[in-house]
Amino acid sequence: MPTATDQLPAVHRQIVYAQRPHGTPTADCFQLATVPLQPPAPGQVLVRNDVLSVDPYIRMRMEEKDSYAPVMAIGDVLVGRTVAQVVDSRAEGFAPGDWVVGRLGWQDYSLAAPGELQKIDITAAPATAYLGALGSTGITAWVGLMAFGQPKAGETVLVSAASGAVGSVVGQLARLQGCRAVGIAGGAAKCELVREAYGFDDCVDYKAPDFAEALRRAVPQGVDVYFDNVGGPILDTVLPLLNNFSRVPVCGLVSQYNATEPYGVKNLREIFNRRVTMRGFVLSDHRDLWPRATQALAEAYAAGRLHYRETIAEGLENAPQAFIDMLAGANVGKQLVRLRAA
Amino acid sequence: MPTATDQLPAVHRQIVYAQRPHGTPTADCFQLATVPLQPPAPGQVLVRNDVLSVDPYIRMRMEEKDSYAPVMAIGDVLVGRTVAQVVDSRAEGFAPGDWVVGRLGWQDYSLAAPGELQKIDITAAPATAYLGALGSTGITAWVGLMAFGQPKAGETVLVSAASGAVGSVVGQLARLQGCRAVGIAGGAAKCELVREAYGFDDCVDYKAPDFAEALRRAVPQGVDVYFDNVGGPILDTVLPLLNNFSRVPVCGLVSQYNATEPYGVKNLREIFNRRVTMRGFVLSDHRDLWPRATQALAEAYAAGRLHYRETIAEGLENAPQAFIDMLAGANVGKQLVRLRAA
Numbered sequence: 001m002p003t004a005t006d007q008l009p010a011v012h013r014q015i016v017y018a019q020r021p022h023g024t025p026t027a028d029c030f031q032l033a034t035v036p037l038q039p040p041a042p043g044q045v046l047v048r049n050d051v052l053s054v055d056p057y058i059r060m061r062m063e064e065k066d067s068y069a070p071v072m073a074i075g076d077v078l079v080g081r082t083v084a085q086v087v088d089s090r091a092e093g094f095a096p097g098d099w100v101v102g103r104l105g106w107q108d109y110s111l112a113a114p115g116e117l118q119k120i121d122i123t124a125a126p127a128t129a130y131l132g133a134l135g136s137t138g139i140t141a142w143v144g145l146m147a148f149g150q151p152k153a154g155e156t157v158l159v160s161a162a163s164g165a166v167g168s169v170v171g172q173l174a175r176l177q178g179c180r181a182v183g184i185a186g187g188a189a190k191c192e193l194v195r196e197a198y199g200f201d202d203c204v205d206y207k208a209p210d211f212a213e214a215l216r217r218a219v220p221q222g223v224d225v226y227f228d229n230v231g232g233p234i235l236d237t238v239l240p241l242l243n244n245f246s247r248v249p250v251c252g253l254v255s256q257y258n259a260t261e262p263y264g265v266k267n268l269r270e271i272f273n274r275r276v277t278m279r280g281f282v283l284s285d286h287r288d289l290w291p292r293a294t295q296a297l298a299e300a301y302a303a304g305r306l307h308y309r310e311t312i313a314e315g316l317e318n319a320p321q322a323f324i325d326m327l328a329g330a331n332v333g334k335q336l337v338r339l340r341a342a
Numbered sequence: 343m344p345t346a347t348d349q350l351p352a353v354h355r356q357i358v359y360a361q362r363p364h365g366t367p368t369a370d371c372f373q374l375a376t377v378p379l380q381p382p383a384p385g386q387v388l389v390r391n392d393v394l395s396v397d398p399y400i401r402m403r404m405e406e407k408d409s410y411a412p413v414m415a416i417g418d419v420l421v422g423r424t425v426a427q428v429v430d431s432r433a434e435g436f437a438p439g440d441w442v443v444g445r446l447g448w449q450d451y452s453l454a455a456p457g458e459l460q461k462i463d464i465t466a467a468p469a470t471a472y473l474g475a476l477g478s479t480g481i482t483a484w485v486g487l488m489a490f491g492q493p494k495a496g497e498t499v500l501v502s503a504a505s506g507a508v509g510s511v512v513g514q515l516a517r518l519q520g521c522r523a524v525g526i527a528g529g530a531a532k533c534e535l536v537r538e539a540y541g542f543d544d545c546v547d548y549k550a551p552d553f554a555e556a557l558r559r560a561v562p563q564g565v566d567v568y569f570d571n572v573g574g575p576i577l578d579t580v581l582p583l584l585n586n587f588s589r590v591p592v593c594g595l596v597s598q599y600n601a602t603e604p605y606g607v608k609n610l611r612e613i614f615n616r617r618v619t620m621r622g623f624v625l626s627d628h629r630d631l632w633p634r635a636t637q638a639l640a641e642a643y644a645a646g647r648l649h650y651r652e653t654i655a656e657g658l659e660n661a662p663q664a665f666i667d668m669l670a671g672a673n674v675g676k677q678l679v680r681l682r683a684a
Contacts, residue, residue, distance in 0.1 A: 060615075068586075068615050231610060245627075250614045264606015268573060272592045272622035273402075273410050280614035285587075308436075 008046075008087065012037045013316055014077045021062055023260045024327065028080070029062070030320035037109055044111050048083035049104055050311070053131040053339040054080060054323040055165075056254045068282045073309045078106035078319075081136060082126045082339070083120070094119075103128045106319050108339060113252050125301055132165050132334035134297050134310040137183050140251060140283045141169035141292035144227055147286065148249035148279050153178030155224035158227075158241075160234050162203055163190040165308070165334035166251060169297075170181035170227045171200045172306055178224075184234060193332060197307055212237050222246075230255040232263040239267035248278040254327070309333030350388075350429065354379045355658055359414045363404055365602045366669065371404070372420070372662035379451055382432045386453050391446055393654070394679040395473040396422060396665040397507075397563060398596045410624045420448035420661075423478060424626075424681070425462070425469045426480060436461075443472045448661050449679060474507050475650040475674035476639050482593060482625045483511035486569055489628065490591040490621050495520030497566035500583075502576050504545055505532040507650070507676035508593060510662075512569045512637075513542045514648055524560050528671050535674065539649055551629035554579050564588075572597040574605040581609035590620040592615035596669070615672035651675030 011034050018031040040046040061072045061079055072079060082105070086098040091114045094100070100117040104110035120130040132138065144166075151157050157174035160181025161167040170196065171181040183194040183203035194203035202218045204211065215237060222243040228235055230252030242248070256262055272280060300306040311331040313322035319337045326335040355374050358375040382388040384457040403421055404413045414421060424447070428440040433456045436442075442459040446452035461473040474480065486508075493499050499516035503509040504525025513523040513536065525536040525545035536545035544560045546553065557579060570577055573595030584590070598604055613620060642648040653673040655664035661679045668677040 068617065112412075152452065183515050231614075235610075253611050253614055256611055262608040262611065264608045265610050266604040266606045268577075268607050268610075269598055271620060272573075272595050272624075275410065275622045275624055275627060277622075278613060278620040280612075280617045280619075282617055285617060 003046060008021065008109075011035060014108075015106035015316060015319055016071045016226075017062070017074055017076045017078055019074065022066060022082055024047045025059065025062060025320075027324075032317055037112060040088050041112055042090050043113065045086055045100075045114060046088040046115070047100060047102075047104060047110050047112060049082040049084045049108060049110060049339045050133065051128050052080050052082045052106060052316070052319060052339055053135075053137075054319060054326055054335050054337060055137075056252055056327065058110045058323065059327060060256075061281045065279070069284075079103060080106050081131055082110070083131055088270075093297055099127055101135060105222070106316065108316065113316045120281060124298070128310060128334070128336055129301070129308065130310075131336065132310065133169055133306055134294070134301060135285060137165040137334060138169045138297045138306075139290055139293040141166045141227075142173060142296060143283060143286050143289050144249040144251045144281055145170050145173050145225070146296075147157050147241075147289055148281055149225035149227060149247050151177045151179045151225050154180075156180045156182060156219050156221050156243075157225040157227065157279055158182045158184065158219060158238065159207075159227040159229070160184045160238075161229035161252075161254060162198075162200065163332060164229065166227055167227070168194065168308060168333065169306065171198055173296075174225075175201075176300060176305060180219075180221070182223075183339050184215070184230075184238075189311050190332070193309070197309065206234055206237075216241060222316075225249070227251060228253075231277060232256055232265075236263075236265050236267050239265075239270040240278050242270055242274045246274060246276050248276055250278060250280040311335050313337045350379055350451075352379060353377060356419045357448040357658060359404070359416055359418045359420055361416065362406060362682070367401065367404060367624055367662075367666055369635060369662055369666075374659055378408065379494050380453060382430050382453055384432050385455065386431075387428055387433050387436045387442075387456060387459060388430040389444075389446060389452050389454060389459070390429050391424040391426045391450060391452060391681045393473065394422050394424045394448060394472050394658070394661060394681055395477075395479075396661060396668055396677050396679060397479075398594055398669065400665065400668060402432040404430060411626075416539045421445060422448050423473055424452070425473055426452065440536075441469055443477060448658065450658065466640070468654060470654075470668075470676075470678055471643070471650065473678065474652065475511055475648055476643060478625060480511045480583045480648075481632055481635040483508045483569075484515060484590040484632050484638055485511050485625060485628050486593045486623055487515050487634075488638075489568070489631055490623055491567035491569060493519045493521045493567050496522075497523060498522045498561050498563050499567040499583075500524045500526065500561060500580065501566045501569040501571070502526045502548075502580075503571035503594075503596060504536045504540075504542065505674060506571065509543075509569070509571055509669070510536065510540045510650060510675065511648065513540055514642070515545075516567075517541060520563075522563070524565075526557070526572075526580075528602060532674070533656060535651070539651065541649075548576055548579075558583060569593060570595075574598055574607075578605075578607050578609050581607075581612040584612055584616045584618050586616050588618050590614060590618055592620060592622040653677050659683070 159170040163185040175180040191203040232255035505527040516523040533545040574597035
């Protein structure tokens with residue numbers, strides 16, 4: 001009887017980091033490579049990656065200087081989380097056919113230690129949900145909003161990149177807390193999605209010429225929590241709308257990742273005037289909160305109160321372009337790449 | 343036998359707010375007025391102001407828009423804290439001769455309710471110390487550093503405007519916590535004062551051409567707490583030196599008060615990269631902490647571990663210029679104005 005490994009190809013494909021971008025990444029920052037496929041060593045699990053998640057944080061890993069996470073070296077396989085299926089296991093607790101998520105990279109197959117894998121239940125929700133609303137994206141939203149935003153019923157929660165994977169969950173969690181949820185997104189179509197699909201109370205288009213005035217009208221009681229995914233000029237527009245003792249969890253600065261000249265934020269005096277607490281956070285620092293977050297998200301999903309969208313590109317070879325497009329805001333919801341043809 | 347009131351003049355002097363400044367305040371923003379002196383009504387205390395404190399926050403009250411505190415109206419007596427002596431009292435607990443501090447304004451005499459006055463012990467420390475290191479200035483330093491900076495022994499505490507009334511106390515309190523205390527000040531003379539008189543481990547001159555590099559050398563372990571009094575370009579220089587999980591209590595933004603065009607802060611991405619908590623605070627929000635702060639400051643002073651300097655101008659009529667000079671950094675330590683000739 002053939003084992004899973006017997007059916008494996010001799011080689012598989014990876015996307016490796018070929019050169020550092022100056023500003024916006026281009027196709028030549030990435031290289032498709034074909035490499036031998038190794039069987040698992042004792043204690044290892046071999047998985048076949050099914051769907052890859054491409055996320056803004058990867059851009060920070062492409063810098064020359066460390067940010068919150070070490071940078072990638074030229075020649076590294078690009079980092080990224082996937083949902084995957086175990087094809088061979090020499091580690092206890094994992095068997096062929098098991099579904100897992102992990103930071104398994106831009107490649108067809110991955111070898112992993114059990115500690116790098118998390119089993120998922122694909123009968124409770126679609127597998128890709130565990131890369132998004134029920135996975136690290138949703139947990140990021142929960143930790144930033146609940147632990148650092150600390151919204152109270154009746155307060156106004158504003159979130160930028162509201163149609164994105166994190167932002168859309170932030171608004172839905174805010175509504176579940178009894179807050180007014182207002183989004184900021186780029187373009188009328190995304191704003192409609194934020195209001196209709198995710199149920200925000202309002203959403204404002206930052207590309208519209210009257211953005212600042214429209215935003216002011218959308219938060220008549222001011223802003224108690226600004227969940228910031230973008231930084232830059234949008235942050236500058238929000239700062240004067242902050243209420244006394246408001247909280248600004250900073251989840252990312254996507255507007256600045258590709259910027260060769262950083263934007264200068266002019267309205268920081270509001271941090272002082274309004275006694276604002278602004279706090280950068282990174283999910284990996286708060287593993288203690290993951291179980292609570294995971295449970296809250298699963299309950300919201302099971303109750304039909306957590307909606308998400310996905311944009312799925314097809315094929316590992318198209319992952320670089322999907323990543324570049326995502327940084328430009330072309331995606332709706334979570335940007336994924338299907339690695340294994342359905 | 344004559345009562346205190348019998349000896350009072352019929353009129354006294356005030357400085358009233360004459361016009362709003364555009365940028366740096368000028369002499370014509372202030373007007374010296376002579377007004378009748380009223381005796382105390384039942385429940386009131388009449389005090390003669392001895393020494394006035396002029397502070398950066400007053401500049402914010404001169405704006406057209408409210409900041410954390412309501413703005414002054416044209417025609418108002420300028421706000422400011424004084425040490426004063428009771429000359430007549432129709433309120434319980436206050437008798438002629440008592441020394442008090444309070445926000446009693448730029449004027450020779452003031453009428454106040456008992457709740458607006460705090461008695462001081464001028465045998466424990468000079469009266470003017472209660473306007474500075476043992477008063478709201480010292481309490482501001484304590485609250486910002488201890489409650490929001492949360493320094494731990496061995497950490498590096500950096501403070502801007504280090505030769506100023508608040509900054510000099512911050513560094514001394516940091517040293518008492520077992521921290522490395524590093525100051526930023528303008529010019530070699532102020533830096534020497536910070537090192538020699540206040541005992542900071544180091545102080546860096548922001549006016550020197552190699553400021554950024556010198557600052558980097560002065561904090562070889564990075565910065566765990568940046569107590570910010572100034573904002574603007576100095577904040578931008580400090581941001582890349584912050585350690586992971588560092589804290590930035592924002593006590594003021596004196597570099598920006600007179601700015602007609604606010605400076606754009608470019609390195610805010612470090613808030614995210616380094617998971618920084620930046621928090622604006624205002625002393626009046628934290629009255630619950632005042633008793634602890636007052637006690638800690640009095641103990642440090644009694645132990646000879648709390649040093650301060652004063653710059654004293656003479657005469658109410660010179661208060662506007664003293665205020666303008668203080669905003670430009672001409673003072674050493676606390677800027678005071680003696681209202682009653684010695």
